[in-house]
Amino acid sequence: MIRFSVNGERIETSVAGDTPLLWFLRDNLELTGTKFGCGMALCGACTVHVNGEPTRACVTPISTLAGKKVTTIEVIGKSPIGKKVQDAWLSEDVVQCGYCQSGQIMAATALLTKTKAPSDAQIDAAMSGNICRCGTYNRVRAAIKVAAGASKPAAAPAAKPAAKAKA
Amino acid sequence: MKQLARNASVSTTSTATSRRDFLKASAATGGLVIGFNLFTGNRIAHAQAAPPVVPPNAFLRIARDGSVTVQVKHLEFGQGVMTSLPMMVAEELDCDWSKVRSELAPAAPQYAHTMFGMQITGGSSSVVNSFTQMRTAGAMARSMLISAAAAQWKVDPAQCSTANGSVIGPGGRKAGFGEFADAANALKAPEKVALKDARDFRIIGKPTRRIDAPAKVNGTAKFGLDVTPKMIPNLHTAVVKHPPMFGARVAKIDASKVNGLPGVTHVVQISNGVAVVAKNFWAAKKGRDLLQVTWDFTNASKASSADLKKAYRDQMQKPGAVAKAGNADAVKTAAKSVTAEYDVPFLAHAPMEPLNCTVEFKGDGCEIWVGSQFQTVDQGAAAKVAGLKPEQVKLNTMIAGGGFGRRANPASDYIIEAVEIAKEAKVPVKTVWTREDDIKGGYYRPMYVHKVSAGLDAAGKIVGWDHTVVGQSIIAGTPFEPFMVKDGVDATSVEGIADTPYDIPGMRATLHSTKDGIPSLWWRSVGHTHTAFVMETMMDELAKAAGQDPVEFRRGYLAKHPRVLKVLNLAAEKSGWGSKPAKGVGRGIAVHESFGSVCAHVADVSIDKGQIKVLRVVSVIDCGLVVNPLTVTAQVESATAYGLSAALYGQVTLKDGEVEQSNFHDYPVLRLNEMPKMEVHFVEGGTMPTGVGEPGTPPVAPAVANAVFALTGKRLREMPFKV
Numbered sequence: 001m002i003r004f005s006v007n008g009e010r011i012e013t014s015v016a017g018d019t020p021l022l023w024f025l026r027d028n029l030e031l032t033g034t035k036f037g038c039g040m041a042l043c044g045a046c047t048v049h050v051n052g053e054p055t056r057a058c059v060t061p062i063s064t065l066a067g068k069k070v071t072t073i074e075v076i077g078k079s080p081i082g083k084k085v086q087d088a089w090l091s092e093d094v095v096q097c098g099y100c101q102s103g104q105i106m107a108a109t110a111l112l113t114k115t116k117a118p119s120d121a122q123i124d125a126a127m128s129g130n131i132c133r134c135g136t137y138n139r140v141r142a143a144i145k146v147a148a149g150a151s152k153p154a155a156a157p158a159a160k161p162a163a164k165a166k167a
Numbered sequence: 168m169k170q171l172a173r174n175a176s177v178s179t180t181s182t183a184t185s186r187r188d189f190l191k192a193s194a195a196t197g198g199l200v201i202g203f204n205l206f207t208g209n210r211i212a213h214a215q216a217a218p219p220v221v222p223p224n225a226f227l228r229i230a231r232d233g234s235v236t237v238q239v240k241h242l243e244f245g246q247g248v249m250t251s252l253p254m255m256v257a258e259e260l261d262c263d264w265s266k267v268r269s270e271l272a273p274a275a276p277q278y279a280h281t282m283f284g285m286q287i288t289g290g291s292s293s294v295v296n297s298f299t300q301m302r303t304a305g306a307m308a309r310s311m312l313i314s315a316a317a318a319q320w321k322v323d324p325a326q327c328s329t330a331n332g333s334v335i336g337p338g339g340r341k342a343g344f345g346e347f348a349d350a351a352n353a354l355k356a357p358e359k360v361a362l363k364d365a366r367d368f369r370i371i372g373k374p375t376r377r378i379d380a381p382a383k384v385n386g387t388a389k390f391g392l393d394v395t396p397k398m399i400p401n402l403h404t405a406v407v408k409h410p411p412m413f414g415a416r417v418a419k420i421d422a423s424k425v426n427g428l429p430g431v432t433h434v435v436q437i438s439n440g441v442a443v444v445a446k447n448f449w450a451a452k453k454g455r456d457l458l459q460v461t462w463d464f465t466n467a468s469k470a471s472s473a474d475l476k477k478a479y480r481d482q483m484q485k486p487g488a489v490a491k492a493g494n495a496d497a498v499k500t501a502a503k504s505v506t507a508e509y510d511v512p513f514l515a516h517a518p519m520e521p522l523n524c525t526v527e528f529k530g531d532g533c534e535i536w537v538g539s540q541f542q543t544v545d546q547g548a549a550a551k552v553a554g555l556k557p558e559q560v561k562l563n564t565m566i567a568g569g570g571f572g573r574r575a576n577p578a579s580d581y582i583i584e585a586v587e588i589a590k591e592a593k594v595p596v597k598t599v600w601t602r603e604d605d606i607k608g609g610y611y612r613p614m615y616v617h618k619v620s621a622g623l624d625a626a627g628k629i630v631g632w633d634h635t636v637v638g639q640s641i642i643a644g645t646p647f648e649p650f651m652v653k654d655g656v657d658a659t660s661v662e663g664i665a666d667t668p669y670d671i672p673g674m675r676a677t678l679h680s681t682k683d684g685i686p687s688l689w690w691r692s693v694g695h696t697h698t699a700f701v702m703e704t705m706m707d708e709l710a711k712a713a714g715q716d717p718v719e720f721r722r723g724y725l726a727k728h729p730r731v732l733k734v735l736n737l738a739a740e741k742s743g744w745g746s747k748p749a750k751g752v753g754r755g756i757a758v759h760e761s762f763g764s765v766c767a768h769v770a771d772v773s774i775d776k777g778q779i780k781v782l783r784v785v786s787v788i789d790c791g792l793v794v795n796p797l798t799v800t801a802q803v804e805s806a807t808a809y810g811l812s813a814a815l816y817g818q819v820t821l822k823d824g825e826v827e828q829s830n831f832h833d834y835p836v837l838r839l840n841e842m843p844k845m846e847v848h849f850v851e852g853g854t855m856p857t858g859v860g861e862p863g864t865p866p867v868a869p870a871v872a873n874a875v876f877a878l879t880g881k882r883l884r885e886m887p888f889k890v
Contacts, residue, residue: 016429019449027404027447032393033386035568036448037519038602042831045519073386089384093376093797096805097245098383099390099519099568124840131831133519133569134245135808136801137842 004065006031007075017063021055022046024062025072033073033102037131044130047103047110048072054110054126073102081147082109088146091153096134104130108144117148225277226304227256229312233332233345235260236268240278240297242288242540242574243271244518244567245805246860247798249379251294252301254794258370259305259363262344263332269378274542274562286543289575289689291762291858294794298856299362306360308351315350316342365792365854374797379566391538391565394525394597398536402525403432405588405598406451408460409440412467412824413609414684417441421459428454432594437587439580444592448599468684469824472614475683476510479616479637487635487677488655490665495633495675501622505708509619510885511697512818514612514690515834520568521605524585527595532559537582538567540575548579552586571809572689576610577645580686606834607826611819612690613639615660617701622673627713629724631673634664634701639687640680641694655680659689663698663865668728668760669706669721685821691809692861695761699865700872700886703757707873708882717756717873718744733850734758734765734787741848742769742785752782753878757869762858764790765850768807770843770870772878774890781811781843781871788862791853799859800847806863807845812836814868816887 003012006029015028020039025031025048034057037045041056048057049071076082085108088094095101104127111118111126118126123141132140145151227237237253249269257267272278278286281296309329316334317324326337335341365371382388396402410416420441422434430450435442443454498504525536526549533553539545539562546562553560567574581598589596600608615638622631640657642648651658656678658665664676690696710720718739725732735758739745748754751773758767771783786803793799816835820827828834872883875890883890 016449023447023449026393026395027449030395030397031386032389032395035390035519036392036521036599038831040602040830040832043519043602077385086384090376090380093380093801095377095380095383096247096801097243097519097567097569098379098388101383102386105384128838128840131519131836131838133517133571133809133812133836134801135805135837135842137808137837137839138804138845139801140839 002062002066004062004068004070006070007072013062015062018061020058021048021060021062021065021070022057025057031072031074035099035102037100037103042131043100044107045100045103047106047130049106049110052110052113054107073106076106076109079109081112084147085109085112085143088143088153092139092143092146093154094136094139094143096136100130100132104132104140108140108147112144112148117150118144225272225275226301227260227308229308229344229348229351231345231348233263233343234266234268235262235344236270238270238272238278240272240286241293242538242542242564242567242570243379244288244538244540244570244574246293246802247377247795248288248293250375250377251794251798252297253378254370254375255298255301256305258368259302260309261329261331264370264375266332267378271564271566273564274546276543279543285541287575288540289572291764291860291862294856294859295763298794302362303360306362307356310357310360311351311354312344312347314354315347319347319350371794372792372796375795376797388566390520390568391525391536392520392523392568392599394536394565399525399527399595402595402597403444403446403592404448404451405442405444405585405592405596406448406455406601407437407440407442407584407588407598407604408455408458409604409608410462410467412462412464412469413686415462415464415467417460418463419461421461424457424459425454428457433592434458435588435591437584437591439584442584442588442598444588444594444596451599452601467824470683470685471822471824472512472820475614475821476616479679479681480508482637482679482681483616483618483635485679487637487679489675490656490661490678491634491674491676493672493674495620495631495673497631497673498620498622498633501630502625503712504620504622505705505712506618506620507705507708507882507884509617509701511615511700512820512886513614513685514696514813514817515606515819515828516571516573516690517605517834517836518567518569518571518573521602522573522581522600522608523598524582525595525597526585526589528553528589528593532561533586533589535560535562535582535585536565537562538565538570538574539582540570540572541577541579544577545579545582549582549586552583553590571691572693573610576688577647578610578686580610602831603829606819606828606830609686610688611685612696613641613685613687615697617697619701619705621705621709623709623713627715629671629709632671632675634674634676635679636660636664636676637679638681639683639685641687641689643680659694661698662694663702663759663761667702668731669724670727671724691806692761692864695759695861695865696813699757699759699761700868703759703866703869704872704882704884707755707869707876721758730789731758731760731765734767734789737848737850738767738769738785738787741787741846744769751878753874753876755870755873755875755877757866757873759862759866761862761865764788764857764859764862766803766862766866768863768866768870770867770874772871772874774875774878777890779815779871779875779888779890781841783844784867784870785846785848786863787848787850788859789850789853790859790862791855791857793849793851794856796849799849802859803847803863804845806861807867808837808842810864810867811841811843811871814871814886814888815841818887
C-alpha cells in the first residue's frame with residue numbers, strides 16, 4: 001500500500017509500485033489534464049509538481065511518492081501564481097493545439113514560485129525541457145514575463161463598433 | 168497541418184483539372200454534399216436531447232438562453248478553426264460573441280469539405296472552404312430569427328433588424344435571439360440569403376482570442392487520448408507491437424510471458440502486428456514488452472537510407488517523367504552555370520499527442536472517438552473492417568494534439584487497427600501509440616534527391632534551368648491517385664517547381680517516382696517542404712553567380728506575379744534588408760507560394776560552437792482576407808518553428824529496413840531556447856481568405872541556408888543542416 005496525496009486528496013493504493021505517476025493519474029484517477037508525450041522525460045508534457053518541484057510524471061514510479069504531495073494542472077489555478085500563469089496564458093493567446101500546455105504551465109508555475117522575476121536565461125533553463133510542436137515558445141516566454149509582472153498583458157482585443165444590421 | 172489532401176487544389180500545375188476531376192469523382196460516389204441538411208441517424212436523437220435549436224441545420228443551434236453553438240466540421244489541432252469558423256457564423260448572425268460556443272462535428276456527409284467532397288482537414292483550406300458556407304449558415308439563422316420575431320410581433324420582417332444577439336423591431340421593441348429560438352426552429356430555412364459586404368465586417372478581421380483556450384490552460388480540454396472509462400464503461404487500453412520493418416508480417420506469437428500478467432486481458436493478432444489489451448496503459452505496455460513475436464520478412468522493405476540515396480542518384484541518369492516541359496538546352500552553352508545536388512531525408516510528423524483511437528461496438532453499430540483529419544474517410548475505412556455500413560459507424564471528432572498530416576492518412580492505419588482490436592477483443596478499446604511507435608511507424612515525408620543545373624548569360628540573366636526530382640510518390644497507391652497523378656507525375660512531388668511563380672526561361676523539370684515500400688504521407692506543406700528549399704537556395708546561388716543582390720535578382724523574375732513581388736519587397740523592407748547585420752550574423756531571404764498564399768522569411772543566423780543559431784525571423788504573409796489576425800500570426804510562428812525543426816534536426820533514417828530513431832533524444836525538435844525572435848507582417852486587402860497553416864513552413868529552411876551562406880560562404884544542400 002502506497003500513501004500520498006494528489007491535489008489535496010489522500011491516496012492509498014495497491015496499484016503496482018512501478019506504475020508511473022502519469023498513468024496512475026490518467027488511468028486510475030482519470031485526471032487526464034496531465035499528458036503523455038514521450039515516456040522518457042524528454043518532452044515535459046507530463047510535468048506535475050511533487051512537493052512543489054516540477055517533476056516528469058512519466059518516469060516517476062508511484063513507489064517513490066510515499067508521503068509526498070502531488071499537484072496537477074487540474075488544481076494549479078487555485079494557487080495565486082498558478083492563476084496568474086493561466087491568466088497570462090490567455091492574455092498572450094499562447095495555446096494552439098494545447099496538448100503540451102498543461103506541462104508548460106506547470107513548469108512555468110514552478111519557475112515563478114522560486115524565481116519571482118526570471119531572466120531570459122532562467123526561462124530558457126526552466127522551460128527548454130518542454131517541447132511544443134506548434135512552436136508557441138515566444139508566447140510562453142512572453143506569458144511568463146506577464147505573470148511575473150515584468151511586462152503588461154496584451155490588451156483585450158477591442159471590439160469594432162457594433163453597427164445595426166437591417167433585415 | 169495541416170496538411171492533407173493538400174493536394175491538387177492549391178498549388179500544382181494541374182490545379183484546375185485536378186480539382187474538377189476530384190469533385191466529379193466525389194459527386195459520383197455521393198460524397199459531395201454541400202448544404203444544410205438535417206442530421207440523420209444517431210445525430211437526431213442527440214440533437215433532440217439538447218435544448219431547442221435553430222435553424223434546423225447542421226452548423227449551428229441557438230438555445231433559449233441565446234447561446235449559439237457552432238458545429239465545426241474540421242479537426243481542431245491547433246490551427247484555430249474552433250474560433251475562426253464560429254467567427255464567420257457570428258459575423259452574419261449578428262450575435263453576441265460572448266455567447267458563442269464551439270463543438271467539433273462528427274463524421275457526416277453534410278460536413279464535407281466544399282472542394283474535396285469528403286470531410287477532411289488539410290491543404291491549409293479549412294478557412295477558405297468554409298468562408299461562404301459558414302457565413303451563409305449564420306445569415307440563414309438570422310433571417311429565420313427575424314421572421315419568427317416579426318410573426319410574434321405581427322410586424323413586417325423588413326421593419327426588423329438585429330444587433331449583438333437581439334432582434335430589434337419597430338418602436339424600439341427588442342428581444343434576445345433566445346426568445347425566438349423555438350419559433351425560428353419551426354421555420355423553413357430560406358433558399359437564399361444576402362451576405363455582408365466585407366466593409367461591414369465587425370467580427371471577421373478582428374483579433375479574436377481562441378474559444379478553446381480556457382479549457383486548454385486548465386486541463387479540461389478532452390483530446391482523443393483523454394477518453395476514459397467514465398465516458399465509456401469497461402474501456403480497455405491496447406498497445407500494438409508493429410513489425411520492426413515495413414511490410415513484415417506476423418509469423419508466430421509467443422504470449423506465454425504475457426498471459427496472466429495483472430491487468431492484461433487479451434492478446435490479439437491484427438493485420439499489422441499484435442495487440443496487447445489490458446485494463447490500463449501500463450499493464451498493456453508491460454505486456455507488449457514481454458510479448459515474443461517472430462516475424463516473416465519475406466515482403467519487408469530492407470532499404471537503408473544510404474543505399475536509397477545512391478539508388479536515387481543512379482535513377483537520375485535515366486529520363487524521368489516530364490513535369491515542366493521547357494527546353495533547358497541553353498544551360499549547356501551558358502556563360503556561367505551552376506549545378507547542385509540536394510538531399511532531404513524521411514521525416515516523421517511527431518505531433519505532441521501520440522496517435523490513438525477509441526472504438527466501441529454496440530448494438531448493430533460501432534462508435535469511434537478520434538482526432539482525425541479524415542473523418543469520413545476513416546469512417547468508411549472503419550465500416551469496411553467492421554463489416555458495417557458507414558452510417559452504422561458514428562465517428563466523434565476529438566480535439567487533437569497536433570497532426571501535421573499524420574492524422575490524414577488515406578490508409579486509415581491507426582483507425583483500422585483499433586477497429587480490428589475492438590472487434591476481436593469484444594470490449595471497448597482505446598489504442599495508445601507510444602512515441603517510439605510514432606517515430607518508427609512510417610507514413611513519413613519521403614526522402615528526395617534533387618539535381619539542378621541552371622545557366623546565366625553574360626548579363627547574369629537565367630537562360631535555362633534543368634531540374635530533376637527523385638523520390639517516392641505520396642499519392643501513388645492511394646484513392647487520390649487518379650486525380651493527382653498525371654502522366655507519371657505526382658503533382659505533390661514537384662509543386663513549387665513546376666508551378667513556380669518565377670518567370671524562368673528554359674525551365675524543365677522531370678520526376679522519378681520510386682517504389683521503395685516505405686509508407687509515406689503529406690507532412691505540413693507536403694512537396695513544398697523540399698521544393699522551396701531547392702528553388703530558393705538555387706535562386707540565391709544564381710544571384711551570387713550573377714553578382715546581384717538576392718532580393719534584386721528575384722525581382723527580375725516576378726514581373727508577372729505582383730503578389731509574390733509585394734511580399735518579397737515588404738519582407739526586405741521590414742527586415743532592414745540592405746542594412747548590414749551585426750558582426751557574426753548572416754542574413755538570408757526566401758519567398759515561396761503555396762496553398763494559395765505567399766510567405767517570405769528573412770532569417771538572421773549566427774554560428775555558435777558548430778551549431779546554427781537562428782536569431783530572428785521576419786515574416787510576411789499574403790493570405791488574402793485575414794479572418795483572425797491572432798491566429799494567422801500564431802500559425803506563421805508555428806509553421807516557422809515546424810520548418811526549423813526539420814531544417815536543423817529532422818531526419819528518420821533506415822538501416823537494413825529498420826528505423827534508427829525512436830524518440831525526441833534521437834529525433835530532436837526545436838526547443839524554447841532555440842526559438843528565434845519573430846515578427847509577422849501581413850499584406851492585406853484580399854477579398855477571400857487563402858491558406859495559412861502551411862505556407863510559413865516552406866521558406867524557412869532556404870532562408871536559413873541562405874543566411875548561413877551569407878555568413879560563412881558555405882552552401883547547405885542537405886537537410887538537416889550541418890555546418
